[in-house]
Amino acid sequence: MPRPTQAHLERTVNRKDPIEDRQKTLNQMHYYMGAKLVEVRVDPQKVMYRWSVEDRGDLQHFTLSAFWGESQRKILSGENPLQGEELANCAKANASVGVNQAAKLCGFASDIDRFRTNLQEAIQQLELPEESFDKLLA
Missing domain, CATH: 3.30.1070 (Cell Cycle; Chain A)
Incomplete structure (x- = not known):
């Protein structure tokens, strides 16, 4: 096993x-x-x-x-990044460590642009307040 x-x-x-x-x-x-x-x-x-x-x-x-x-x-x-609600929950909880580390923790490796794009899509799809993610989207 x-x-x-x-x-x-x-x-x-x-x-x-x-x-x-x-x-x-x-x-x-x-x-x-x-x-x-x-x-x-x-x-x-x-x-x-x-x-x-x-x-x-x-x-x-x-x-x-x-x-x-x-x-x-x-x-x-970065093979299997989080998406949708899982991504939003991960990003929100790990925002304090900065965008580079949050992207890694959420499965995006060092692809910050893809992380931000997917996070922005998740925020819009879930109708979440964007200001909760300002530190990661700036």
């Missing part, structure tokens, strides 16, 4: 909770993911982490994904 090359951890937080509480939850997720990776003998320093956030009214659903080995290679190759 082949060994897995990715892991995912999900949590839902209330947007109305204080920012400190929400940030604590995200920090706990990162710590827990690292502990689980060590448990299955994967070095948490050698994996690629990607956040995704989906807005659900007053709730936000966060997913922390860890990729290594073949899964990491596929994402970094």
Whole structure:
């Protein structure tokens, strides 16, 4: 049986909770993911982490994904980039790391123009507020 090359951890937080509480939850997720990776003998320093956030009214659903080995290679190759809602959720959650890194994490390798074009299409298709993505589209 082949060994897995990715892991995912999900949590839902209330947007109305204080920012400190929400940030604590995200920090706990990162710590827990690292502990689980060590448990299955994967070095948490050698994996690629990607956040995704989906807005659900007053709730936000966060997913922390860890990729290594073949899964990491596929994402970094740009062969199969995220599209539509998955792309918007990935871009929004990873905007703080800058456009170059966000493009890589969302599966576009170093093709920033294609990332921006696809993100713009997803924003329009999903009727999302463009200002949420200003940092990536500028």
